Amino acid sequence: MSMLPQWAMDALNILTQLLVLALGAAALAMIVMYIIDRAQTADAVRRNYPLVGRFRNLFTTLGEFFRQYFFAMDREELPFNRAERDWVYRSAQGEGGTVPFGSTKPMDKAGTALFVNCAFPLLDDHAAATEPLRIGPHARHPYDAPSFFNISGMSYGALSKPAVQALSRGAAKAGIWLNTGEGGLSPWHLEGGCDIVFQIGTAKYGVRNAAGGLDDQRLRDMADIDAVKMFELKLSQGAKPGKGGILPAEKVSAEVAEIRGIPVGEASISPNRHPEFDDVDGLLDMIGHIREVTGKPVGLKAVIGAHGWIEDMCEAVTRRGTESAPDFFTIDSGDGGTGAAPMALMDNVGLTIRESLPMVVDILERYGLRGRVRVIATGKLLLPGAVAWALAAGADFVQCGRGFMFSLGCIQAMKCHRNTCPTGVTTHDKRLQRGLVVTDKAERVARYADTIRSHVEMIAHSCGVAEPRQLRRKHVRIVQENGRSLPMSVIDFMPPPDGRNRPGDMPSQP
Ligand SMILES: Cc1cc2nc3c(=O)[nH]c(=O)nc-3n(C[C@H](O)[C@H](O)[C@H](O)COP(=O)(O)O)c2cc1C
Numbered sequence: 001m002s003m004l005p006q007w008a009m010d011a012l013n014i015l016t017q018l019l020v021l022a023l024g025a026a027a028l029a030m031i032v033m034y035i036i037d038r039a040q041t042a043d044a045v046r047r048n049y050p051l052v053g054r055f056r057n058l059f060t061t062l063g064e065f066f067r068q069y070f071f072a073m074d075r076e077e078l079p080f081n082r083a084e085r086d087w088v089y090r091s092a093q094g095e096g097g098t099v100p101f102g103s104t105k106p107m108d109k110a111g112t113a114l115f116v117n118c119a120f121p122l123l124d125d126h127a128a129a130t131e132p133l134r135i136g137p138h139a140r141h142p143y144d145a146p147s148f149f150n151i152s153g154m155s156y157g158a159l160s161k162p163a164v165q166a167l168s169r170g171a172a173k174a175g176i177w178l179n180t181g182e183g184g185l186s187p188w189h190l191e192g193g194c195d196i197v198f199q200i201g202t203a204k205y206g207v208r209n210a211a212g213g214l215d216d217q218r219l220r221d222m223a224d225i226d227a228v229k230m231f232e233l234k235l236s237q238g239a240k241p242g243k244g245g246i247l248p249a250e251k252v253s254a255e256v257a258e259i260r261g262i263p264v265g266e267a268s269i270s271p272n273r274h275p276e277f278d279d280v281d282g283l284l285d286m287i288g289h290i291r292e293v294t295g296k297p298v299g300l301k302a303v304i305g306a307h308g309w310i311e312d313m314c315e316a317v318t319r320r321g322t323e324s325a326p327d328f329f330t331i332d333s334g335d336g337g338t339g340a341a342p343m344a345l346m347d348n349v350g351l352t353i354r355e356s357l358p359m360v361v362d363i364l365e366r367y368g369l370r371g372r373v374r375v376i377a378t379g380k381l382l383l384p385g386a387v388a389w390a391l392a393a394g395a396d397f398v399q400c401g402r403g404f405m406f407s408l409g410c411i412q413a414m415k416c417h418r419n420t421c422p423t424g425v426t427t428h429d430k431r432l433q434r435g436l437v438v439t440d441k442a443e444r445v446a447r448y449a450d451t452i453r454s455h456v457e458m459i460a461h462s463c464g465v466a467e468p469r470q471l472r473r474k475h476v477r478i479v480q481e482n483g484r485s486l487p488m489s490v491i492d493f494m495p496p497p498d499g500r501n502r503p504g505d506m507p508s509q510p
């Protein structure tokens, strides 16, 4: 040490003193924290294990982030596991949906849908293109929807500006529609030039009058926009049946507030149902009114629980004439996604799409309305198998929300309600939005949609049909508890004709 020059000795002295000071401060801080932990009454672990108990909170928070990288198996996580997310990432990056070695999906689990391949699949050059399908034949401006796979309603507000911009541009590129969700129409939805489905939620954001009711002039203005092809009246959403939209105050920026027609910085809570009607006649009146004012197809969106009201609605349509029917029926799954919803509803209320879709299709069939009311299925239908299943079960279209969020770069950090989304998908924080580069992500959105469509076509061809809409329930077998499968066509999803009266069955209003 004595060999060191004086300046180095001085620096070493200062460093030693700083170290002693830092250690002293740390020791003091630990003593203070120890006393605080012992004295506080709110947290039992910290009270019993002062200082050490604090690591529990830290690890719980970090665990949420690290689990998916280090500990979770490929098929373990919820709502979407790594295998599912990775498939979307790869297809969005244009790497195709091809994987090596073998499936990690347990194919013998009860409820699994297996497609029935035929001995002589269709030769690729015999495959047919999926034709556009008309929605709203009685509207003044019917919509010939080009794609069977589209983007589900996610509001501007829940989603960030660059996310909506990328979805709009990607949707235009892929030729699919973009549903606005209930937050109204922003300039960013229109930016890419895609087809738009305008959703009318219970608060009528974007088309509301000062009293919060429907403003016909604003509806007309909305319908005058050529890109707006259809209107979707939202009754309920899978993640929160019986509860309106929730946009936390920190996400109500000046722009979001202006588009919605609400005050800045106050939580945006929409009513838990449309106050204008409380029965199927009122619902059909409202649908008829919006169709009359806008001249465009009008449908409804709901998650299914009680089903008697659907039969009531079909009976009312039969009475009034088929023109009065909703032009489409979007069925959301009880395990659908959301920007923010109470866990009590998210975890417990509403049937999943696996049960509700075939049931609604069968009810429409029973009343001869199957072709008149186009069926749109949504809820965890983000991989080709699930989309093909929905088409085979009777859906005309599939809408996907969270699959497209993954294509935008969502890492399932599950902070969508906080304005701190690390990937910029659901935050209005400009710093975090920088991560989402619109031009790059728009390409990914389009590539994801294209890959889904081509892989659903592959499943259809393997089953011997020329295009996905020719898939039928006979092409699917559902694995039962005993590990053996049954054709989906023999499974009874249908409530009996007097279903509203069957003991234990759910009527319109239980
Ligand atoms: C961030 C986010 C926002 C959403 N906003 C709406 C909305 O405004 N209106 C609506 O009807 N559904 C909304 N949804 C639900 C989706 O449209 C869809 O029904 C549901 O997530 C199921 O589809 P998925 O599993 O493909 O996401 C939202 C979902 C997410 C994830």
Ligand code: SF4
Pocket: 405, 409, 410, 411, 412, 413, 414, 415, 416, 417, 420, 421, 422, 423, 424, 425, 426
């Ligand atoms: S990364 Fe997390 S917070 Fe952002 S959209 Fe995805 S789940 Fe929500």
